Each structure stands twice: as structure tokens, then as C-alpha cells.
Amino acid sequence: MDLMAIVLLCGGLFFFTGGAIGILRFPDFYSRLHPAGKLDTAGQLLALSAVALIILDDLSREHLLTAAKIGLIVVFVYLTSPTATHAIVDAGVRAGLRPWEKRPAGETTDDDLG
Amino acid sequence: MKTAAALLVLLFGGLLVYASLEFPAWGDPMAPASRHVSPHYIERSLAETSVPNIVTAVLADYRGYDTMFETIVIFTAGVACLFLLRIFGRRSSESRLYRHLPTGITLRISRGGAVPLSSKEFERIDLQWVPYSVVVRTTCRLIVPFSQLFALYVIAHGHHSPGGGFQGGVILGASIILFAIANNLRASLAWFSEKLAVLLCGLGVSIYVATGALSFLLGGNFLDYGTLSKPFAMGAVAARSLGILMVEIGVGITVMAVMVHLYYGLASAGRHDEGL
Numbered sequence: 001m002d003l004m005a006i007v008l009l010c011g012g013l014f015f016f017t018g019g020a021i022g023i024l025r026f027p028d029f030y031s032r033l034h035p036a037g038k039l040d041t042a043g044q045l046l047a048l049s050a051v052a053l054i055i056l057d058d059l060s061r062e063h064l065l066t067a068a069k070i071g072l073i074v075v076f077v078y079l080t081s082p083t084a085t086h087a088i089v090d091a092g093v094r095a096g097l098r099p100w101e102k103r104p105a106g107e108t109t110d111d112d113l114g
Numbered sequence: 115m116k117t118a119a120a121l122l123v124l125l126f127g128g129l130l131v132y133a134s135l136e137f138p139a140w141g142d143p144m145a146p147a148s149r150h151v152s153p154h155y156i157e158r159s160l161a162e163t164s165v166p167n168i169v170t171a172v173l174a175d176y177r178g179y180d181t182m183f184e185t186i187v188i189f190t191a192g193v194a195c196l197f198l199l200r201i202f203g204r205r206s207s208e209s210r211l212y213r214h215l216p217t218g219i220t221l222r223i224s225r226g227g228a229v230p231l232s233s234k235e236f237e238r239i240d241l242q243w244v245p246y247s248v249v250v251r252t253t254c255r256l257i258v259p260f261s262q263l264f265a266l267y268v269i270a271h272g273h274h275s276p277g278g279g280f281q282g283g284v285i286l287g288a289s290i291i292l293f294a295i296a297n298n299l300r301a302s303l304a305w306f307s308e309k310l311a312v313l314l315c316g317l318g319v320s321i322y323v324a325t326g327a328l329s330f331l332l333g334g335n336f337l338d339y340g341t342l343s344k345p346f347a348m349g350a351v352a353a354r355s356l357g358i359l360m361v362e363i364g365v366g367i368t369v370m371a372v373m374v375h376l377y378y379g380l381a382s383a384g385r386h387d388e389g390l
Contacts, residue, residue, distance in 0.1 A: 083250055
């Protein structure tokens with residue numbers, strides 16, 4: 001049980017790290033939202049399941065209730081986090097922000113500000 | 115006038131700094147607060163109020179006045195934002211779009227034109243705003259009942275776990291904002307009108323003050339919930355717990371109404387006509 005929890009936790013940390021690097025390193029608004037929406041959702045799924053497993057290690061009624069609450073958190077974040085990302089992307093499209101395109105280095109145009 | 119205002123600000127700011135110099139040092143074990151106030155709360159709050167969450171006991175019972183005026187600050191801020199954000203009396207200045215549902219034809223009715231409000235065949239369309247995509251709307255509609263249930267839990271369970279009126283009120287307000295996002299501003303206004311929001315703003319504060327005044331009328335001090343034991347036929351300790359709950363409900367109602375009203379004003383640029 002502990003081993004499983006450790007593996008899940010490490011997996012969650014891996015996704016969170018990837019998400020953080022992606023947010024920092026990707027070139028524009030839309031591509032930064034991609035790791036923010038996907039990797040964080042995956043990371044919280046793995047990390048919170050690990051926490052639930054650790055709690056369930058010592059099985060009792062209260063711990064079962066706590067694990068069920070953690071499960072509910074996972075479900076709701078799984079629903080709302082991608083939706084929030086979708087809404088933010090939607091807002092960017094409506095505001096007229098253009099997606100990033102690869103250009104030769106040093107060349108900038110007026111489009112860079114959207 | 116400006117110089118006078120600046121002088122007043124400087125004077126009172128200076129007074130504040132001067133007064134705070136007299137405070138005991140940060141974390142001083144010999145300060146009055148740490149010598150007898152904190153130990154009293156920590157050791158006796160459960161026995162005196164039967165509320166396991168000390169923060170709630172201090173916030174709503176021992177420091178009831180403080181929280182009452184905090185709620186009044188929120189109420190005042192809400193009223194101030196009402197006057198700042200709201201634009202009255204420009205309803206018919208723009209043209210409106212209506213879709214005739216059986217035929218799908220869109221009509222533009224310009225200023226002063228007859229508006230087919232009574233007919234069920236016409237659906238109002240926003241001029242400046244396109245509804246959200248189906249993903250956002252469906253998720254919002256799904257989340258609303260759960261977040262409302264959770265908000266009620268946070269308000270009612272504030273005695274035992276982190277939470278209380280302020281937090282629960284914010285969640286409740288957010289659920290109504292989600293409802294507005296899931297549909298649109300007009301659907302939300304039909305369900306939770308501006309008048310209701312403003313009324314609830316005042317009602318919440320009134321519930322708080324009325325709870326205080328009730329204990330006053332029953333022979334105790336203002337906000338001394340122990341006296342509520344007589345009409346509710348319970349012990350003085352349980353009555354204090356009940357008083358905290360009543361006060362928290364008042365706070366929650368005010369916070370919710372202020373949040374919803376702020377959202378209405380911001381989402382529609384003060385018009386309350388069309389918007390998110």
C-alpha cells in the first residue's frame with residue numbers, strides 16, 4: 001500500500017513539475033494554458049489518490065469518510081479545472097489574441113501584441 | 115480642500131503609528147493578550163460556548179461586536195459599489211435583438227420601437243455578448259447544486275470545522291454567479307433579482323443586529339447570546355452556540371448578496387440589461 005502511494009505521489013509530482021516547467025517555458029498564452037490545464041489535473045488526480053491511499057492504510061470509519069471527501073475533491077477538480085482552462089482559452093479567442101507562430105529569430109511584427 | 119484632506123490623513127496616520135508604538139512587543143509572553151485573554155479562549159471556549167472551533171467562538175461570540183461591524187463594512191461596500199457601478203435609466207437607449215423562434219428570423223428593434231415582450235415566440239439575444247460554449251455552460255450547471263449544498267454545510271458546520279458565514283457566503287454567491295454563467299444575466303436576474311440582492315444585503319446585517327438586540331431585550335448585554343436560553347428552552351451554553359449560528363447565517367446572507375450584486379454590476383457594465 002505504501003509503495004503504491006509513493007509511486008502515485010511521485011507520478012503526481014512528475015506531472016506537477018512538467019506543468020510548472022510548461023507554464024514557464026512555452027511561448028504564448030494558449031500553449032501555456034495547455035500544461036496548466038492538463039498536467040495539473042493529472043497531477044492532482046495522482047497526488048490526491050496517493051493521499052487517500054495513505055489514509056486508508058489504517059482502515060476505520062472516519063478514515064473512510066476522509067478518503068471519500070478526497071475522492072469528491074478529485075472528481076470536482078477533474079470536472080472544473082479543464083472547464084476553467086477552456087473558458088480562459090475561449091476568452092483569449094474572443095479578445096482577438098492570435099496563437100504563436102514560429103518565426104526566424106530577431107524578426108518581430110506588429111502582430112506580436114495580438 | 116485637498117491639502118486639508120491630506121493633513122487630516124497625515125494627522126490620523128501619525129496618531130495610529132503613535133498609538134501602535136505603545137503596543138506590547140510581538141509575541142511578548144507578558145502582554146495582557148497572552149497572559150489571560152488567549153489562555154481563557156483556549157481553555158474555556160468549549161465549556162462556555164460548546165463550540166469546538168475556537169476561531170468561530172472568538173469571532174462570533176467573544177468578539178461579536180467586531181464581526182458585526184465587519185459585516186456592516188461589507189454591507190456599506192456593497193451599497194457604495196451599487197452607486198458607483200449601477201447606471202440607471204438608460205434602458206431604452208439602444209436597439210435590441212430578438213429572435214423569432216418558429217422562423218428563426220432575427221429582428222432588430224431600434225430605440226422607441228414596440229418590444230414583443232409578452233410573446234413567447236420571441237427570444238431576446240444579446241447585442242454585445244455571445245453565450246459561452248456548451249462545455250462551460252454544462253459544467254457550470256452541474257456544479258451549481260453541489261456548491262450550494264457545500265456552502266450551506268460551510269455556514270452550518272462553522273462551529274466544528276474551518277468555515278463560517280463569510281466563507282459560506284462567498285461560496286453561495288459564487289454558485290449564483292455560476293448560474294449566471296451557465297445561462298445569462300437575464301435568466302439570473304429573473305431568478306435572483308437585483309431588488310432581492312439589495313434586500314438580502316440589508317437582511318443579513320439586520321439578522322445579526324436583531325440577534326444582538328434580542329439578547330439585549332431578554333436582559334443581557336448586547337450580543338450576549340446566553341440570554342437566548344429562555345425563549346428557546348435550552349441551557350445557556352447551548353444558547354450561545356445557537357446565537358453564533360444565527361449570526362453566521364446573517365453574515366452569510368450579506369456576503370452572498372453583495373457578491374452577486376457586484377457581479378451583476380461588473381458583468382453588465384452597470385446596466386443590468388445584457389451581459390454574461
